[in-house]
Amino acid sequence: MDIGVVIPTHRARIANGMTQRAIGSVWAQTLPAAELHVPVDPGGGGAWTTRDRGLQAVRAEWTAFLDSDDEFMPHHLETLARCAQETGADYVYSYYQVRNGFGHEIAADPLGHFGRVFDPADPIQTTITTLVRTELAQEAGFHAPPADARVGGQRYGEDYQFTLACVALGAQVVHVPQRTWWWNHHGRNTSGVPGQGDSAA
Template identity: 30%
Template sequence: MPSTPEVSVVIPTRFRPELVTRAVRGVLAQTVTDLEVIVVIDGPAEDTHAALKLIDDKRLRIVGLPERGGAPNARNLGAQAARAPWVAFLDDDDEWLPAKLEVQLRLAGECAAPLPVVATRLINRTPRADSVMPRRLPEPGEPLSEYLTLRRGLFYGDGFIQTSTIMAPARLMSEVPFTVGLRRQQELDWTLRAVRHPGVELRYASEPLVVWHQDENRERISLANPWEQQLEWLRDSRELFTPRAYAAFTMSVLSSMAAPTRSREVFRELLAEARGHGRPGPLDYVTFLQIWALPPNLRHTLRDRVLGRRR
């Protein structure tokens, strides 16, 4: 292994040895070979340790934590252990296409900003269909909070960022870590805080270079619905959003988490939150009503039929 690799790849994992070994092998197959892979095992997990030890590659490092601290904490600890000037993140259930890091390093080298953050499009893979997200890239001068939250149609994904697509300077990760304890929207929270840091510029690769596996038959954090915690986070983070973005997030993302409650009180609370502290547009109201009116499975099926190509 080189004394100073070009990229450190951080993969947090827990109790998913088959998935994390697939993720590691995908990183080791990158066209960029000057890298290290830091797998942070989030708490005791003998099966995961045993599976990773079968991968014979000196670029792989395993960091085992004595107790569970959550994915944001594991990412932060992995970034702290990184020896490279660049840190890229990969969730254990996702995969990278072979040229992912090569494209990102090239884009970072072309950026005049001292602290470029480079993301990519991804292939959103559900049991029914594949679709590419984000469907569009940021426009010049567009507020990032609006790009990441406003919809131009009834389905999410117009603007989007996901953890497995992010590569950032190690220096930035030491100054702007992930928020420990936040269960959902970890990448949105980090990105909106990171771009406020002096010298940071967000760039996107135009091609999809990550496969985001949306397996719906297994436990995933992104399928949990801690809407009360998310509302608390949103209120505490109001300065990160424009009024338009605040309303859009409340009436789409937050409502998607809360709608399974079928509670009229929650419906009214979120509508009042969006109107009281944000500035909803007509499409926000349509989105809000269809989220509360349609069962999640039906909405997901409609989304895949409209946006995806059948698998």
């Protein structure tokens, strides 16, 4: 399976080494990526526009996304690719293991989404760290969410909008009940919001 990986980043993440760490996790995959795109936000426009620029450059059949402050576990791409091949899914996502700023793993599943079968009526359970058919992903694209965007009282971002668009296009979405990537909490997470956290640096 040909997979292109997209890691949107910005100057602060390059300077502090987070982007290089994310890239290293891609090169360490048991299933090698065919392409790697690392678009840089030149001026605080936000992850959604940078991510979409990277996505539109992918030529591989599949696209995987990774935030520049997170990391794939070595089996991430292989696990998601196997699920896509076995189920015929168009969009596959696994789950994360949280690590704090000291590199310690933390048990976390506050919303109870781990292992839950995907519900197209509640796509908030997914994250951006997905494997998606490139043609589908490029048609769905990434767009800035409204400033007042809320689901269940919580603000949502471009990942939620992207999933909604994929579902509207008829995507078969499958959840792999495994933790295959690290969500690094470091006090400077941007959550896709321009000007927030280290994106303002």
